[in-house]
Amino acid sequence: MATNAHTEVPAGTKVFPPFQKDTFASQLIWLAIFFIGLYVLMSRVAIPRIGGIMAARANKISGDLAEAARFKQQSDAALAAYEKALADARARAQALAAETRDKLNALAEGNRKALEGKLNEKLAAAEKTIAATKTAAMANVRGIATDTAAAIVERLIGAAPASSAVDAAIADVLKR
């Protein structure tokens, strides 16, 4: 036997080791020392540390998820802003195009009116000229007719008619 633990046990009576009462005191004392030591290590160091690691991990994961949600919200907002800007730009472009079209239409209309007015003026002037010319021509026609009628009568009868008679005759003809 490589032991001297049970020297109190009389030689020859071998007690089953777990029931040797003389070892109980030493085992209980060592158990108390080491188990209380383990308890202190666990409660003061191991449990706060491992609990802290897990809490930090849970925080990190939830924080990352929240950040991802925030980023998604930001990108959604950016997309909405982009779409709004696009719609605004489109609307403004349409408005601008309509305005330009209206302006051009108005301008063209004005030009046309002015041109028409000018043309009408020219037409009226031309008509006036024509009327004046016609009147002048008609007056000339009367003189020519009087002269011609007097010349014709002179040739026929050999004597110049009285100019008042010729005028009366012309006027009589022109009245018909």
Next chain:
Amino acid sequence: MAADPIHQFEIQNYFPVFKIGATQIHFTNSALFMAVAVGLTAALLIGATSGRRLVPTRLQSLAEMSYELVANTLRNTAGEEAMRFFPLVLSLFMFILVSNVVGLIPYTFTVATHIIITAALALTVFFTVIIYGIWRNGWHFFKLFLPSGIPGWMAPILIVIELLSFLSRPISHSVRLFANMLAGHITLKLVAGFVVMMGSVGALGVFGAIAPLALTIALTALELLVAVLQAYVFTILTCIYLNDAIHPGH
């Protein structure tokens, strides 16, 4: 001598350390393996977690799994309030688990093969339950011994039964662990001893030693299972008893 299955359980004094009264306390093989259990537990739960890594190393992961296993067992069995006993339950589990597993290595000593150790651990739980139960619930704690909804004439019988079952808890709690570890180590030693005995007989003996050798290997695997399982059983029983201290009504 080598085949003596009881020799492995002897307490061996290495050197004297201090005196309590007239009793000289020696550093013993039992104390050495308690120290080994505490040291390995601390190395795993404190040493391996010193990095505090967000993505754990293998050992840190093992430490976290041990922590979670015990924490979940305690929380699911006895509720959130029982988490104040988490240091005690974790210490019990790791101490018994590590000392049991280390004890399976040949030439080592298994702390839990001594009834005084398992009894001390079981009584620690027993008195924790009684003291905390009375401190928390007052007289209400003794409802533990009277299941509700029982006809009056049955109460005396049931109180006696419940009281006896409550008082026998530390016995079953400690003897279960002690007997499992003791019987396993005796069986292993006997079967392994056959291998040596057969081997010394001669050529035929060597052939005959194959069967006990195979059995030794199988038994070692079984004992590893028993070592882990008994540590867990001790832990879960502790949780169930603590639940009685917190919720004494049946």
